[in-house]
Amino acid sequence: MRSERIFNFSAGPAVLPVPVLEQAQRELKALPGVGMSILEISHRSKAFEDVLARAEADIRQLANVPPTYRVLFLQGGASLQFAMVPMNLLTAEATADYIITGVWATKAAEEARKLGKVHIAATTKAEQFTRVPRPAEIVLTPGAAYVHMTSNNTIYGTEWKDLPRVGDIPLVNDTSSDMFSRPMDVSKHAVIYAGAQKNMGPAGVTVVIIREDLLARSAASLPAMLSYAVHAENGSMHNTPPVFAIYVLGLVTRWLIERGGLDETAKINERKAARLYAEIDNTGFYRGTAQKDSRSLMNVTFRLSSEALEKQFVNEAERAGLDGLKGHRSAGGIRASIYNAFPEEGVVALVDFMKDYERRLG
């Protein structure tokens, strides 16, 4: 059995920072000063209250969250947010606008359609989701309840470079696969939500950042667990929160702050992605699937000239210690997910492997 770590290109759950894993391991039996494991203590204990408060403070610092926004730690993944967003924000008379940029955006719109009126404000489906829409292609409903977007499309390897202009319509953004990967302007959003398991921590916790005034839209008739207002009123402690996931998320946000915050993180992410795209563009042996102005810094997708060559690429890469490069089943090809915690050496190793593979099979 391999004992040291290989390079993990998984799209999620994904690689975590080694110092975070080491600290979690060191503290697993007994949290310093507590004498019990984070897995064993009450969520109402002072020790866990401190963990939760610190994770929230770190998120506020990292993303420069204005005081008029609440930070919630919920369960059910980003997929539950697909439903909670319309349950809380979409009233019977109103319409919700959705910008469709891939499978996840489509699923979000499908959930909303079960609950109210939905308008597709733009879609790039006709181009197989190889780019995000241009500003002129987005047609919003006047007075829409909100407009929903997906900042990074994990499957297609596309990412918005700028937020769409939405005027006064509240902007809801699924940032599951690029949360904390670059500086973000929370004040331009009404709601930001992200499952933790790509860029923030382990699976099991979803971060929701919501503008306070929107909490008034949560109807009192909503089941408590589905109401933003209830979770906000109770400081994410309406019931037992996912304590371990929040603890690890807190270690990750601390790690991000210590490495220089989102500015520094963006620089590193740009450098990693640029190196990989340069290799993809080098000779034509590899073909990037995203259009250049929509290329993701997080999920780098490309194809080879045949599925057989792609399959062999993935298998040989795996034997060389480069794991998780197979594209999503709905898109095929190769996908290298290089989230915040993915090390630069791993990108170098992949580029070296790509050069060698091309030399042998090109």
Ligand code: PMP
């Ligand atoms: N949105 C995006 C952009 C995603 O990449 C994913 C998961 N891959 C989801 C939503 C669904 O997330 P979850 O599994 O946390 O429900």
